[in-house]
Amino acid sequence: MDDQHRDERTPSFSEAFAAAAKRSGIGQVAPGETPTAQSLLRAIGGIRGLVESILPGLAFLVIYTFTRDLTPSVLAPLAVSVVFIVVRLATRSPVMPAVAGLIGVAISAALALFTGRAEDNFLPGLIINAVSVLVLLVSIVVRWPLIGLIVGVLTGDALGWRADPAKFRVVLIATWCWVGLFGLRLAVELPLYLAGEAGALASVKLLLGVPLYAAMLWVTWLLVRAAFGHQKTVATADPSPENP
Template sequence: MSVTPERPDPSDPAPLDDPRVSLAAQLQAAARRAGIGQVAPGEVPTAAALLTAIGGVRGLVESIVPGLGFVVVYTITRDVVPSVLIPLVLAVAFVVARAVQRGPVAQALAGVFGIALSAGIALLSGRAENNFVPGLIINAASLLAMLVSIAVRWPLIGVVVGLLTNDGTGWRADRAKRRVLVLATWLWAGLFAARLAAQVPLFLAGDVALLGTLKLVMGVPLYAGLLWVTWLLVRTVYRGRDAADDARGRTS
């Protein structure tokens, strides 16, 4: 007797590179790690949910401290080497602390890789402002991805929300959902565009201290705020549709 294999559960502890894990499950897990799935449509986002979405207090500290270390050290020393190496040491220390406590280290390791890449570019070029090149490239690529997804009528926020709500591609047939999810995708495109508009001139001018400060301000705070707004938008259509479906079910 054959046994039909179960569909992978996004909460399954199996590693994401496990061939049993479907692409949809991988995308769901990645979205949850990014904080996108921490607030469910239909729920009113709370301060606690928002904090969880950005990784909790610990995740917040790990996100901000290395960048803050760069700004402080560079402002004091004007020396590229300690300015880029101290944030790297801090990031590695966070990973070691998580490993010792047997906590999840994948996201922290990704952060170390990003900081190491930025440090390497700055050290090889001898220019502190080149520490921000990877971040600028990521913002440009993210902006392009959002714009392309809107152009081909598959807005990325819609794809993510469809996966997280088990709506699949059903939102594309619902005009209200589609319009809101397109709007949300435009808002994320606006965030990436705003970062580039504010940071690229400072990068070209070589204003490293101000660039580093602006990157911190436009990083986690804006990300968290836009995450909140996105889910407020999403719940307007998902809660409304769920209520309408329930009403139809009661009258049928």
């Protein structure tokens, strides 16, 4: 009974964070490992993950550009997301990434339909970017840079990196880089949102989405490799398709 209770217990925060770190894009390359194009593709979910990340936004952009009609513009991405789930079920692939994508698209569509403003389709994304900037900045202020926490979990050295000036400097720079990524998205997208430029906002979001995320992953891997190159991870991360 006790063993069964231990197996079914709710994971602690540290355990949940460790699992998330190993599934994250950063976790797809071990600190010290040379990043490759294959590992980069794996980090963004492979070809399927790439398609699932881009196609819903592209569907909105194309339909809204030609029709300026809110309803089909937000329902088309929803239909595309449902197709992704069906395809994953038919091919017996992990379905949760597609379900998570569907939930995000559904929330965005519902908000836009409720307000009648096409630009509100992008409001959840703006909020996520703002929260990301806030979390990263707080981690920097309290001297626990978020990238350092993730790399610490991956290397099995949860605290040692803080005592090493070179490692701390690298993860601090890497964390600032991610602040820059989310900050750039906000700086470009927020004025378009406030101006009600839904079409331009859709275009910019595609440009600043997967391509910028992939580039930042590569920079982070190279930075971390320079400081943690002599260490090995405690466990190999499992690939996890995900949308930035």
